Amino acid sequence: MTTVINRKDPARVRLSGRKGRWARLQPFVVVLAVVLLVGMPLWIIVVTAGKSQAEALNPNLALPQSWQLWQNFSEIWHEGDVPAAFAGSLVIMVPSVFLVLTVGSLASWILARRRSRTGAFLYALAISGIVLPPAVVMIVLLLRQLGLAGTVVGMVGVYVGMYMATVIFFVTGFIRTIPHELEEAARVDGAGPFRVFWTVILPLLVPVISTATILICLYIWNDVFYAFFVVGGRVDTLPLNLYKVASAGLYLNNWHLIFAYVILMSLPLLLTFIVAQRKIISGITSGAVK
Numbered sequence: 001m002t003t004v005i006n007r008k009d010p011a012r013v014r015l016s017g018r019k020g021r022w023a024r025l026q027p028f029v030v031v032l033a034v035v036l037l038v039g040m041p042l043w044i045i046v047v048t049a050g051k052s053q054a055e056a057l058n059p060n061l062a063l064p065q066s067w068q069l070w071q072n073f074s075e076i077w078h079e080g081d082v083p084a085a086f087a088g089s090l091v092i093m094v095p096s097v098f099l100v101l102t103v104g105s106l107a108s109w110i111l112a113r114r115r116s117r118t119g120a121f122l123y124a125l126a127i128s129g130i131v132l133p134p135a136v137v138m139i140v141l142l143l144r145q146l147g148l149a150g151t152v153v154g155m156v157g158v159y160v161g162m163y164m165a166t167v168i169f170f171v172t173g174f175i176r177t178i179p180h181e182l183e184e185a186a187r188v189d190g191a192g193p194f195r196v197f198w199t200v201i202l203p204l205l206v207p208v209i210s211t212a213t214i215l216i217c218l219y220i221w222n223d224v225f226y227a228f229f230v231v232g233g234r235v236d237t238l239p240l241n242l243y244k245v246a247s248a249g250l251y252l253n254n255w256h257l258i259f260a261y262v263i264l265m266s267l268p269l270l271l272t273f274i275v276a277q278r279k280i281i282s283g284i285t286s287g288a289v290k
Contacts, residue, residue, distance in 0.1 A: 104167030129165030
């Protein structure tokens with residue numbers, strides 16, 4: 001009779017021990033990485049915005065000797081033309097977001113319900129804008145030919161065209177998870193296509209539309225590159241005004257005022273994200289199965 005002795009392989013024991021130690025260390029490594037990559041830059045911005053001009057000449061991690069955050073906010077608010085730039089950003093962002101969400105949601109509904117080769121081709125063509133960068137020179141030349149260069153309408157049109165692919169990508173996957181029976185029941189009751197969309201589909205799209213809204217608002221609110229070429233010098237937005245303020249001789253090397261401006265510019269979207277973070281996360285994960 002043969003007796004089998006179960007002995008553990010020393011190499012496997014060492015390997016499992018390493019995996020166990022790494023599993024315990026992973027949360028600490030992730031937190032440390034977040035602190036280094038995100039926390040430290042934010043800390044430098046906040047503490048520098050609260051310093052005097054002399055202390056802020058060389059931005060660092062040190063706390064200010066006396067906090068002057070509100071004084072810096074007041075100075076940049078009045079001397080940096082923040083209210084006018086804030087109004088310019090809103091005038092461009094609000095219609096852009098409304099149009100891209102409305103048109104994009106309608107297009108996504110059609111693309112999600114058309115299961116054919118033509119529909120698949122159109123969907124691939126629609127979302128190609130995510131990976132294909134816009135040609136800035138052609139955009140500017142086209143707007144000049146149309147007489148829209150340097151206008152709010154031209155800037156709105158550029159943003160709608162740029163971010164339509166993002167909305168279609170998010171919303172199409174979500175609509176595919178909605179049962180067809182809901183639409184068929186509405187059609188049996190006599191509802192037309194637009195009524196089906198507004199009364200049945202649109203209320204179900206609130207999570208994913210919330211996500212798309214925040215993302216597009218973030219892109220437009222912080223955009224300086226395309227705004228500089230399309231409306232630069234004619235309509236002031238917050239990023240363009242920040243560039244002008246930072247480049248002016250009066251504010252050159254005044255890091256306390258520049259960082260105070262950055263905080264003021266970021267506060268609206270930061271507060272919106274804090275309030276709507278649950279809807280944003282649910283919207284990102286809603287269409288993951290499809």
